[in-house]
Amino acid sequence: MSxxxxxxxxxxxxxxxxxWFKPLSKAIEGLTKEQxxxxxxxxxxxxxxxxxxxxxxxxxxxxxxGGEMTDDYPETNASTFKGLIDSSEESWRELAADLDQSxxxxxQAIKQTSEEKLHSSIPGFPEEAVWWEALSNLCTHNxxxxxxxxxxxxxxxxxxxAEDWY
Numbered sequence: 428m429s430x431x432x433x434x435x436x437x438x439x440x441x442x443x444x445x446x447w448f449k450p451l452s453k454a455i456e457g458l459t460k461e462q463x464x465x466x467x468x469x470x471x472x473x474x475x476x477x478x479x480x481x482x483x484x485x486x487x488x489x490x491x492x493g494g495e496m497t498d499d500y501p502e503t504n505a506s507t508f509k510g511l512i513d514s515s516e517e518s519w520r521e522l523a524a525d526l527d528q529s530x531x532x533x534x535q536a537i538k539q540t541s542e543e544k545l546h547s548s549i550p551g552f553p554e555e556a557v558w559w560e561a562l563s564n565l566c567t568h569n570x571x572x573x574x575x576x577x578x579x580x581x582x583x584x585x586x587x588x589a590e591d592w593y
Contacts, residue, residue, distance in 0.1 A: 430545045430559035434537050437566035441573065442530040451569070452527065454576040460519040462585050464511065474579055475519060476508035477572050478526050483507040485529040488565055492536060492558070496551055530569070537562070 428436075443452040455463075455474070463475040472480075484507065490496075501507050511518045537545075545559040552561075580586035 429542055431537060431540070431542050434545065434559060434562045434566070435534065437563060438530060438534050438537065441566050441569040442527065442534065448570060448574060449577060451530065451573050451576075454573050454580070455523050458519075458523070458580070458585070460511070460514070460516045462580070462583060463519045463523075464514070465579070465583050467579070467582050471579075472508050472575075473510055474576050475522060476510040477575055477579075478522050479509040479511075480507045481569060481572050482522070482526045482529055483509075484568065485526070485533065485565065488561070489529065489532060489536065491549070491551075492562075494550075533562075 439450075440446040440448075441450060443450045445453070455478070458474065460475075463478070464473050466473045466476075483501070511522060545562070546557055549556050549558060549561055577586060
């Protein structure tokens with residue numbers, strides 16, 4: 428399997444292909460703004476905050492992959508868990524759609540990129556790293572937070588476990 432095929436597989440599993448874990452599309456399917464804004468305690472994040480965090484990093488790395496160096500660094504990692512712009516249902520739907528579109532942009536970009544680029548060094552990165560490794564880590568980051576989303580849904584009892592799920 429080439430690195431390109433590997434990254435495309437990871438992106439598909441994170442976005443909308445069932446595998447060892449449920450993808451983002453299933454994790455947020457049917458989720459209301461109230462459910463996306465719920466948290467079990469003050470030390471936890473909401474699903475909307477997690478979605479904002481994922482959108483921030485997926486977009487930042489997408490810009491870097493496209494050759495755009497951005498100076499909009501967050502003050503802290505915690506500041507990327509912003510949540511909803513306002514308390515409307517539309518705000519949640521836009522955030523969820525933006526995150527899905529971000530993963531879709533990644534899939535298209537990787538389909539169009541060369542295997543050579545995936546093996547090339549990341550320009551301006553503070554340590555030696557190649558693109559396929561960073562993108563694999565980006566997918567792992569997405570998978571981690573998708574698991575958190577599902578766990579939050581289980582706590583709020585808004586997650587229906589499919590009978591065929593192992």
